[in-house]
Amino acid sequence: MPKRVVAFVGELLLTVGILILLYLAYSLWFTNIAAQQATVVSADRFLEQVRVQIEHASEPSLEPDPSSEPAVAPPPAEEASTPTEPPAPFVPVEPFALLYIPRLQADVWAEPLVEGIYYRALASGVGHYPTTEMPGEVGNFAIAGHRATNGEPFARFERLEAGDKVYVQSLDGWFEYQLVKDKIVQEDEVWVLADSPEGQEFAPGAKLITLTTCDPRWNSYQRWVWWGELVATYPLDEAPIEVNR
Amino acid sequence: MYWWIWKKLPGPKWLKAVQSTILTLAMVALLFFVVFPAIDAFFQDPTLG
Numbered sequence: 001m002p003k004r005v006v007a008f009v010g011e012l013l014l015t016v017g018i019l020i021l022l023y024l025a026y027s028l029w030f031t032n033i034a035a036q037q038a039t040v041v042s043a044d045r046f047l048e049q050v051r052v053q054i055e056h057a058s059e060p061s062l063e064p065d066p067s068s069e070p071a072v073a074p075p076p077a078e079e080a081s082t083p084t085e086p087p088a089p090f091v092p093v094e095p096f097a098l099l100y101i102p103r104l105q106a107d108v109w110a111e112p113l114v115e116g117i118y119y120r121a122l123a124s125g126v127g128h129y130p131t132t133e134m135p136g137e138v139g140n141f142a143i144a145g146h147r148a149t150n151g152e153p154f155a156r157f158e159r160l161e162a163g164d165k166v167y168v169q170s171l172d173g174w175f176e177y178q179l180v181k182d183k184i185v186q187e188d189e190v191w192v193l194a195d196s197p198e199g200q201e202f203a204p205g206a207k208l209i210t211l212t213t214c215d216p217r218w219n220s221y222q223r224w225v226w227w228g229e230l231v232a233t234y235p236l237d238e239a240p241i242e243v244n245r
Numbered sequence: 246m247y248w249w250i251w252k253k254l255p256g257p258k259w260l261k262a263v264q265s266t267i268l269t270l271a272m273v274a275l276l277f278f279v280v281f282p283a284i285d286a287f288f289q290d291p292t293l294g
Binding site: 007011022023026027030 | 246247248273276277281284285286288
């Protein structure tokens with residue numbers, strides 16, 4: 001065999017090996033950097049919306065016509081093309097709420113909650129299963145987060161305990177949930193998202209939250225599920241926790 | 246292949262080394278910002294991790 005062919009094949013194999021290692025570095029390290037940077041930016045933007053909403057609600061008398069309700073969403077003008085943002089390798093999905101879990105603080109503190117559980121949504125924060133209820137509603141508010149890669153908000157999911165608080169801050173106010181019980185299920189067991197999950201002894205009219213993530217970590221053939229119940233709600237300007245990061 | 250690129254690069258050895266480094270970094274950036282995200286998005290698997 002000519003020497004040049006052998007050399008070429010050798011270089012090709014080397015290149016493939018390097019590409020695989022680079023993809024690992026990208027997946028295990030770079031996606032986290034990118035996602036965490038993007039979530040900080042979108043969370044700040046949401047907190048700004050919250051501030052506008054609170055100010056708007058507190059001084060309705062200044063409005064020339066009272067017909068414009070404070071419930072109207074704040075104008076998205078201020079978020080139009082802010083060039084100071086750090087460049088993100090992908091455009092994050094905009095959040096409809098923020099998630100706070102004191103037990104997982106730093107990982108899940110002002111974590112964007114976005115609609116959908118598709119790839120880009122879960123890289124933008126914690127995703128809401130679109131077929132389930134919204135925060136505070138009767139039924140099940142079910143969400144999913146990565147346990148490894150792409151920001152991995154639920155990386156330390158195993159630290160959660162019954163009784164832990166979970167806070168959701170939407171433009172409608174604060175929702176305080178308390179975790180009740182957990183279970184590890186197969187990946188296709190979607191019954192865990194039901195309004196009153198089978199055999200879990202939740203009252204039919206309960207307002208549930210369901211947290212889901214991959215189990216075991218780095219794998220995806222099972223899901224770790226935590227259920228909680230709504231215990232309190234607060235107006236937007238009466239935060240039950242110190243929001244500062 | 247790599248030897249061929251090395252020969253094609255102009256200038257003395259140190260300049261070739263600088264150019265090789267720049268080329269390598271450019272390739273890594275292309276992979277991290279364009280190719281790998283496209284691969285991930287193509288598979289669209291939200292269940293990973």
